[in-house]
Amino acid sequence: MVRFIHAADLHLDSPFSGLKNIPEEIMKSIQQSTFQSLSNLVYSSIHNQVDFVLFSGDIYDLEDRSVKAQVQFKREMERLEKQNIPVYIIHGNHDFAGDETLHISLPANVTIFNTSVETVNLVTKEGKVIALSGFSYDKRWITERMINKYPTRYNQVDFHIGLLHGYQEGKKSEHAHYAPFTVSELRKKKYDYWALGHIHLREKVSDFPPAYYPGNLQGRNKKETEEKGFLLVELNTHASPEIQFIPSAPIIWKKINIDATKIRTVDAYYNLIQASLPIINDIYSYLVSLEILVSKDSTESFLKKINQNQFVEIHQRLNDKEFLWITEYKVTPIADQEKGLDMNTLFPDAWEKVLTEVSNDKVFNELTADFFEQSKSAYMMQERSEFYREEMIKRAILELQMISDTKGVENSED
Template sequence: MKFIHTADLHLDSPFLGLKNHVLPNELWEKIHQSTFDSFQKIIDDAIDQQVDFVLLAGDLFDREERSVAADAFLIAQLNRLNDHGIEAFVSFGNHDYSTADPASFGYPDNTLVFGNQVETKKYTLNDGEVVAVSGFSFDKQWITQPMIQNYPTAVDNVDWHIGMLHGSLSSLHSPEANYAPFTLSELQEKGYDYWALGHIHKRQALNEQQTINYSGNTQGRHINESGEKGYLLVQSDDKRLKTQFIPTAPIIWDRVIISLDEVSVDQLVEAILEKIADLHYSKLHFIRIQLTSQTAVDADLLTKMSDGDLLDELQEINADKWQQLNCWITSIEAPQVKSLVYSSIDQDYFNQAKAETLNDEVFDQLLKEFNKQPAFIKDEVGAKEAKQEIFDQAGTILQENVIHDGTQEDKSK
């Protein structure tokens, strides 16, 4: 038996915040097309590898109101599988939840779509082995009940039993409890041969045997989804299953670290571009420049970063050199230094003010302002990685303002 486990395609992702007047149109087309290209590569591999079936574990689309283009693209890829006798098992997640009759989607006969209640579908492979696949599709954005309780224990009259579940490994008291929460022991108690999980975009195995897996998303969409993205190829060896990660994403997100202790402010732009050129990217990269420093940072540089002037300068040059460098600089992260020298404010006082201003309670209150926005926007802003990034950027702005105010006071003396 050989199959592909993939999830979180997020076809037609809007890549919020990337489009600006400097970004070359050709590069924007590559960004917009990247989720489609990655999935097409997965289907190419499924055909080349002659897999028995493909598991699509939720969030095939980025939002419930899927575009006509994304819908047509998915159907075209499913038809390619159908032409080669490859079955596809589909469950919808919290981004593309649906209550529609699967027969209305226009999918080919090889595509088995799970309904809103847990059900088990059986499939006979060409060699006569019988596979049972259990799963369900979200009928709304948030499902707080542990749907794992509705999954049957492994059936006896099949050769393999696989579970598909779009949800979160978490306690019921965490924010992730909105997404069909489960525990590792609950998965193991079902006695399945493999669990194909979706929803968490970081690829990871939850057990030593690597048979309970998040495949991660197929194309990173921002800096907190860095590194190679793709799918898991799963093959049987006697009665054991072995997994192999296969990268397919055309764009990789990453960080490039630059120490301000080793370069002057006047030479910073040149140093950044030289560092990128020395990396010799073989695949298109979207990068964040992460500045570090062991000492207090020049106030003018902090102002230049918080105003966006430094990024603008870099992107103006990058627009002409992105093909040569095979990268695009998306953002700059200011250094988080351990101690700063102020002329008018005590470090302890600043740290106390920062702690009172940037905390979970304040963030949760601000997050309520996004209730009127599309659900996928609130999901992205409320993510753990996004919250930390917002805290870091806000802290930098506070830091810059304190240093600037202190400098002005010194000049007035």
């Protein structure tokens, strides 16, 4: 048996530049969060007595690595060195290999893979021989199929593990510039585990071979919600691997959608929001994006009251260390469904089919191609990411609902 930690996409010293109007003490905690998550990972490595630690790319947020990030990372690696825990690193598209004269040296227990695919061996304390194959990026974009340069599994080792910072072909088109691969190509190498990096969402790519994205170590914006951390992996010669997610991020981003269309009083509205927010404890802090649907039939005074900044302020919490802070508060009046045409109720099968099809990146891009080509604004010419696609679909549904409601009223007056 061999036990190790698989992490990726630390993005140390991420600036969190999109946040505004954040109190200084909270901003300091946010900017320190990537380092705290790394420290939690190191503690878990020691506590679980792992054989080694793997980092599958993007240790740093930029190729121009800050001195602070490098020194902090070095100190954490020295903690592992004192426990005789080796560390293996590949660099990704954010922290690709650059001018080494600007880099802080790392302790002897750390091995960094070259910019061409190479294989290194290690022997664990129990005498297990492990082969590790991987490469570091030498530039931001790598469209070449680097997977083809990985060797087939070595027969003379107990386990062979691949480290790859790349994109699973056919899933998210905006990542196609990053060492693309397919599950079939992974399978041909016959490895015992693939330690993947690049996608910030935790994901099991394949059971055979075992191939995982651990997600990033700390969410950095409202798109990277819920718990973040790393994987504790156990490989056994004659049994299935045991893979456990261990949360390490001290700050959790949450997106909370609240249906308040039946609410007519400020008191009920306040209680509904209060019940929907997470409770802060000694472990996690929260950055919350609130999107609340209210009825278009609500009184003007009610809508004015709930849109005041005070309604955000009263729900925010700040303890000695932990906090709950609302980064976004959006109230959207919509037509009551019983007055409009609820497509999901009237045509459930067709509606679900349409939503599924339009959510596909290829279909979405085809439908919006002319629209994007005609618009010259920076807003409309932004990258059509998965997050942006979801936002456009959501807004289109709201518009359709409002149009349906208007048509329903017009028809009732005929």
